[in-house]
Amino acid sequence: MLYIYNTLSQRREPFQAVKDQVVKLFVCGPTVYEDAHIGHARTYISFDIIKRYLQYKGYTVYYLQNITDIDDKIIKRSQKLGLDPLKLARKYEKRYHQDMEKLGVNQVNFFPRASEHIDQIIGQIQTLIQKGYAYPTPRGVYFDISQFPDYGKLSRRKVEDLNVSRLETDPYKKNQGDFALWKLRDEGPLWDSPWGSGRPGWHIEDTAITEEYLGSQYDIHGGGLDLIFPHHEAEIAQMESASGKIPMVAYWMHTGFLNVSGEKMSKSLGNFITIRDLLENHHSQVFRFFVLSTHYRSPIDFSIKALEQSAKSFTRIKKLVNRLYQLLDEDLKESAEEPFQGWLQEYKEQFFHYMDQDFNTPPALAAVFKLTRKINQALAQTKPSLPVLKNILSFFHDLEEILGLQLRAEDEEHRVDESAELLELILHIREKLREEKEWELADKIRAKLIDLGYEIQD
Numbered sequence: 001m002l003y004i005y006n007t008l009s010q011r012r013e014p015f016q017a018v019k020d021q022v023v024k025l026f027v028c029g030p031t032v033y034e035d036a037h038i039g040h041a042r043t044y045i046s047f048d049i050i051k052r053y054l055q056y057k058g059y060t061v062y063y064l065q066n067i068t069d070i071d072d073k074i075i076k077r078s079q080k081l082g083l084d085p086l087k088l089a090r091k092y093e094k095r096y097h098q099d100m101e102k103l104g105v106n107q108v109n110f111f112p113r114a115s116e117h118i119d120q121i122i123g124q125i126q127t128l129i130q131k132g133y134a135y136p137t138p139r140g141v142y143f144d145i146s147q148f149p150d151y152g153k154l155s156r157r158k159v160e161d162l163n164v165s166r167l168e169t170d171p172y173k174k175n176q177g178d179f180a181l182w183k184l185r186d187e188g189p190l191w192d193s194p195w196g197s198g199r200p201g202w203h204i205e206d207t208a209i210t211e212e213y214l215g216s217q218y219d220i221h222g223g224g225l226d227l228i229f230p231h232h233e234a235e236i237a238q239m240e241s242a243s244g245k246i247p248m249v250a251y252w253m254h255t256g257f258l259n260v261s262g263e264k265m266s267k268s269l270g271n272f273i274t275i276r277d278l279l280e281n282h283h284s285q286v287f288r289f290f291v292l293s294t295h296y297r298s299p300i301d302f303s304i305k306a307l308e309q310s311a312k313s314f315t316r317i318k319k320l321v322n323r324l325y326q327l328l329d330e331d332l333k334e335s336a337e338e339p340f341q342g343w344l345q346e347y348k349e350q351f352f353h354y355m356d357q358d359f360n361t362p363p364a365l366a367a368v369f370k371l372t373r374k375i376n377q378a379l380a381q382t383k384p385s386l387p388v389l390k391n392i393l394s395f396f397h398d399l400e401e402i403l404g405l406q407l408r409a410e411d412e413e414h415r416v417d418e419s420a421e422l423l424e425l426i427l428h429i430r431e432k433l434r435e436e437k438e439w440e441l442a443d444k445i446r447a448k449l450i451d452l453g454y455e456i457q458d
């Protein structure tokens with residue numbers, strides 16, 4: 001049985017899909033105005049693994065992530081750079097996809113853009129006005145939080161903490177805490193609406209998109225911890241008011257913060273690290289492994305030292321896996337007293353036990369380390385029989401699928417190494433020939449290498 005911690009109930013609950021074996025998963029996507037940072041990477045790697053694990057458990061998962069390509073931050077930055085806001089958004093959307101590909105984050109099924117769902121957004125706002133949950137003013141349309149008594153149920157805030165104006169200062173608002181669904185504006189990008197031209201508020205983008213593709217009730221909504229209030233709280237207010245169906249989402253999941261060497265990551269502190277910065281000097285798989293070393297809900301502390309430690313641990317597992325693959329070529333004997341199958345059983349069970357406890361990767365990985373150590377020690381004296389070896393390899397293969405890690409060195413890697421070594425050998429021979437004044441042969445080798453596309457400088 002899989003248990004998931006639900007932010008709404010603040011409890012670990014047994015997981016049950018809303019309908020059959022299909023899980024509908026929505027995670028807040030990026031606001032595309034600058035490169036994503038390693039805190040984003042932590043969140044998206046976590047949900048990548050969550051989807052992989054659900055699939056391993058037999059669920060069919062439909063994973064949706066929105067692209068916020070309309071936002072004040074995008075507009076501000078585009079004005080500063082003298083660029084068209086939507087062009088700026090497309091540029092950073094593309095870079096976001098490139099970053100995710102490099103991180104091996106590839107489980108999202110569809111990325112709907114806010115700018116392409118204006119009709120759905122307007123439709124949902126109209127419903128909210130008709131039902132008495134929203135009202136227009138000369139500056140925009142707002143959600144009336146006094147009409148939704150459940151406002152605050154996700155963040156567990158008191159009324160006085162909810163009724164605070166954050167961004168929108170509008171003297172026509174009924175309550176300080178009312179948030180914008182539509183903002184009337186004169187400057188672009190603009191869309192027509194029944195209330196005048198302008199653009200949508202941030203929160204309504206998500207619920208208009210999720211209603212369109214997932215319906216008014218679905219299984220899991222995820223995002224970073226910092227999105228609980230006001231963003232996710234506002235989403236609940238909008239969708240549950242518009243549809244009248246409660247709850248909008250069965251399980252709310254939130255990832256913890258990422259700190260850098262014990263401090264909050266921020267541009268002013270100069271410790272802001274984008275995914276691109278990170279991948280210039282570090283392997284994406286090592287970062288992934290580092291992310292797994294902390295439970296997804298806990299704060300994670302990034303440092304070069306911690307990353308190096310992850311690299312070492314990851315290599316230890318990879319080394320064993322590659323050694324086990326090499327054993328496949330050996331003549332393996334059946335043995336009645338081999339200890340491998342027993343260990344595999346024990347640690348495999350532990351791994352899945354912890355993954356079932358709200359995707360608790362640190363103790364799950366600890367079980368894999370224990371198995372690795374035991375097998376390494378035993379291999380000095382004895383070897384597993386072929387069927388047992390295959391069982392062990394099949395477990396490591398499952399780990400690759402679930403964690404999105406590559407444990408077996410690719411053939412490609414070996415081939416590149418070999419060809420580099422061969423090239424070095426040929427160049428060495430040619431040097432020798434030149435020393436021996438065998439010019440003709442040396443030149444022939446040179447011509448042949450140039451034919452193959454190599455550049456030779458003497």
Ligand SMILES: [Zn+2]
Pocket residue numbers: 027028029206231
């Ligand atoms: Zn969102």
